[in-house]
Amino acid sequence: MIYSDLLELNISGNPLGDAGIKVLTDAFYQTKSRVTNLDLGRCKMTVSGLSALMDSLKFNQRLQLLTVDENFLGVSKRLNYSSIPQCLWYNKHLVRF
Numbered sequence: 001m002i003y004s005d006l007l008e009l010n011i012s013g014n015p016l017g018d019a020g021i022k023v024l025t026d027a028f029y030q031t032k033s034r035v036t037n038l039d040l041g042r043c044k045m046t047v048s049g050l051s052a053l054m055d056s057l058k059f060n061q062r063l064q065l066l067t068v069d070e071n072f073l074g075v076s077k078r079l080n081y082s083s084i085p086q087c088l089w090y091n092k093h094l095v096r097f
Contacts, residue, residue, distance in 0.1 A: 007034060012041040012067065021049035025056035037065040045071040 016024070021043065027033070040053070050073055057063060
């Protein structure tokens, strides 16, 4: 297992889109992420990227702050909104979403 010492990651305003979010979530799966603050605001993420992000957060038990404002997260039947409380169940340190 690879460990990462990165605690804060602010990549807001970068047009990652869902493909970039997927790369980020893959990194969370492959490393023992210690990120506590993650800002993904204005990254052109859709509900597909948010769903992948919610799944990956089950493996990051240290995240305290997640910012996803100003993305394309309109109401969609594709996003399983039940994954958000499930994510919070696994990650009890997340205090702001």
